[in-house]
Amino acid sequence: MTTTFTCEIVEVGKRWQCTDGTKTWFAGESYRYNGKLASETIVEEPPVITIPPKTVNADQKGVDGNNIYKIVKIEGGSNPEYAIDGKKSTSAKTKELIADVGGIAYIRTFALKFDGGPYSFEIKVSLNSQDYTTIPLGLLTSEISTPSDQFQYFILPDIIPANWIKIASTQQEMKIVTLQLLEIDPDPAGEPVPDNPPIVIPPEEVPESPQAEGIPIPTGIKLKGPVMLQKFKHWGRHSTNYASGGSGPSERWDLSDLPNALNVLAGYEVNLGEAKGTRGEDNFDMKFRGSSHSDSNGGGYIPSFSWNSEPHCGKEYPHPKTSMKPLQEVENKNIGNMKGDFWVGYLACVYNDAENVPCMKLWGKPKGRDNSNKFTDYIYMGMSRDTGNMSPGPVLTAIGMKGSKLQRLQIRMDEVPDAKIRNAFAVEIEPPKN
Numbered sequence: 143m144t145t146t147f148t149c150e151i152v153e154v155g156k157r158w159q160c161t162d163g164t165k166t167w168f169a170g171e172s173y174r175y176n177g178k179l180a181s182e183t184i185v186e187e188p189p190v191i192t193i194p195p196k197t198v199n200a201d202q203k204g205v206d207g208n209n210i211y212k213i214v215k216i217e218g219g220s221n222p223e224y225a226i227d228g229k230k231s232t233s234a235k236t237k238e239l240i241a242d243v244g245g246i247a248y249i250r251t252f253a254l255k256f257d258g259g260p261y262s263f264e265i266k267v268s269l270n271s272q273d274y275t276t277i278p279l280g281l282l283t284s285e286i287s288t289p290s291d292q293f294q295y296f297i298l299p300d301i302i303p304a305n306w307i308k309i310a311s312t313q314q315e316m317k318i319v320t321l322q323l324l325e326i327d328p329d330p331a332g333e334p335v336p337d338n339p340p341i342v343i344p345p346e347e348v349p350e351s352p353q354a355e356g357i358p359i360p361t362g363i364k365l366k367g368p369v370m371l372q373k374f375k376h377w378g379r380h381s382t383n384y385a386s387g388g389s390g391p392s393e394r395w396d397l398s399d400l401p402n403a404l405n406v407l408a409g410y411e412v413n414l415g416e417a418k419g420t421r422g423e424d425n426f427d428m429k430f431r432g433s434s435h436s437d438s439n440g441g442g443y444i445p446s447f448s449w450n451s452e453p454h455c456g457k458e459y460p461h462p463k464t465s466m467k468p469l470q471e472v473e474n475k476n477i478g479n480m481k482g483d484f485w486v487g488y489l490a491c492v493y494n495d496a497e498n499v500p501c502m503k504l505w506g507k508p509k510g511r512d513n514s515n516k517f518t519d520y521i522y523m524g525m526s527r528d529t530g531n532m533s534p535g536p537v538l539t540a541i542g543m544k545g546s547k548l549q550r551l552q553i554r555m556d557e558v559p560d561a562k563i564r565n566a567f568a569v570e571i572e573p574p575k576n
Contacts, residue, residue: 194269194303197245200325206253206293211323214244225321233257233317239309241321242271248301251324254309255293257317260367260403260570264312265296267304274308293320294368301325357567358489358517360505363407367570370399374410374553374566384556385462390419391559394552395566401548403570404541406430409489410553410567411507411515414449414481415560423449425466426480426555427456430492430502433542433550437461441535441543443528444554445490445504449481453523455502459535460544467532469504469524477508477521484509485564489520493573498539500528503574515565 204210205228216222219236226241233256252265266274277298307323309316357369374395382392400406408428418424425446432442437460444456446466452475456466480486487507495501505520528537541549551568555561 194246196248196303198243198247200247200323204253204322204324205320206322208253208322208324210253211243211247211249211325213241213321213323215242216240216321219315225318228320230319233319235315235317237311237315239316239318239321241307241309241323243305243307243323246303246305247323248325249304249307249323250298250301252296252307252309253293253320253322253324254296254318255320256368257319258399259316260400261314261316262312263316264308264310266308266310267302268306268308269303271306274306277302293322295324357565357569358409358487358505358507358515358520359407360489360491360503360517360520362574363491364572365407365569366405366572367400367403369567369569370397371565371567373397373399374551374563374568380559382556384421385464388421390421390557392554392556393558393561394554395563396553397551397566397568398548400551400568400570402541403549404431405491405493405571405573406549406551406568407489407491407571408551408566408568409487409505410563411485411487411565412555412561412563413483413485414555414558415562416483417558417560418481419557419559421557424555424557425449425454426488426558426561427553428488428490429458429552429554430490431538431541431543431549432458432461432552433545433548434461439542439545441538441545443492443500443502443538445492445502447480447488447504447506449479451476451478451480451506451508453504453506455504455526455532457528457532457534457538459538463534465533467526470526472524473522474524477506477523479509480506481558482509487511487515487520489517491571491574493571494539495527495573496575500538502526502528 198211200209200211202210202212213226216226218239219234222234222236222239224232225234225239265277268274374397377394377396380391381389383389412426425448427444427446429442429444432440434440440461441459444458446454446456453469454466455469456464458464486509489505490503492502503525504523506523507519511519530537541547553563553566
């Protein structure tokens with residue numbers, strides 16, 4: 143008896159995923175059957191893949207409520223035990239964390255909580271602590287939980303047997319607050335066991351946009367990293383010298399926790415108050431992609447609202463040279479007055495599209511919708527694209543093109559001495575498809 147099967151590459155130069163229509167297995171690129179490469183369609187008996195029996199069970203309760211495997215030994219870097227102590231205040235500092243579950247586990251989900259980042263890393267598994275297999279990133283689905291625990295869940299399409307698990311950074315040292323290993327056994331219908339699902343935000347195809355404890359996530363936006371919630375820090379002043387001359391009230395809040403996140407969604411609720419400075423009408427906004435906000439540094443995009451809710455997009459290169467223009471593609475010209483003793487909302491994303499063109503989208507929450515902060519409260523204003531048609535400076539396809547190359551997001555509003563904000567957040571995202 144012979145069986146037709148095909149293989150396709152899932153990790154260049156390393157692994158091929160093969161299938162005969164009922165089973166799936168992996169082969170190295172040099173793996174040959176009857177003299178033919180794994181990339182060719184061939185006729186041959188497929189190899190018998192033996193999965194070792196499970197010897198340990200996921201019978202511990204994780205800090206997120208999921209059933210997890212007990213990690214009996216962990217090593218690598220400084221204080222690796224902090225990654226399994228269940229505390230939010232401690233973290234292992236390492237470039238490589240190795241966990242031993244004490245036997246053969248069937249793992250489908252790797253749950254990680256980081257301090258800082260974002261980090262670039264690989265997930266590897268082993269049955270003998272010597273020979274490790276890197277899990278092809280193309281097979282993993284990454285979802286994020288609510289910002290209260292800030293877990294990222296890396297989910298395989300099926301279980302993988304492993305005794306040792308290695309989290310290996312490909313760049314800088316990582317700070318890992320928590321590592322958890324979950325088993326999700328499919329039932330006969332192919333669905334996860336109901337009492338052991340990962341806690342994740344619903345996928346983007348769900349009609350109602352996923353919510354992260356009151357954080358507005360637009361439909362079609364997929365989160366890539368942990369939500370930085372309530373981490374914007376006030377700059378410690380209440381006035382500034384204006385680039386246009388003179389000085390006046392100025393409130394600003396900075397966030398340095400996403401230094402390398404090119405594609406970002408961010409927002410906040412704001413009460414601009416009744417008081418105002420001497421210049422009259424002004425804006426409130428956020429700076430994306432800039433580094434130091436000091437003269438001759440920076441280079442960033444500034445989605446912005448005027449007090450009467452007219453949407454704009456600014457560009458700065460370098461600080462303080464700035465232009466502010468109406469959005470290029472306008473869906474709504476305004477959503478009513480936003481200046482006064484009431485709460486309104488600002489939401490924007492800046493990302494590079496599939497053609498590496500910087501794009502900026504802007505949403506606003508009008509007066510009267512201050513009892514919640516769901517995405518359904520927000521109105522889409524429109525977008526701009528920098529194809530070389532925005533001044534000053536070059537197209538800003540990277541972070542900090544004039545300065546330290548490390549991003550510092552900044553919420554900014556002038557002429558509003560009584561302004562206050564709440565629910566400020568920022569998160570790295572996958573570039574939207576449209």
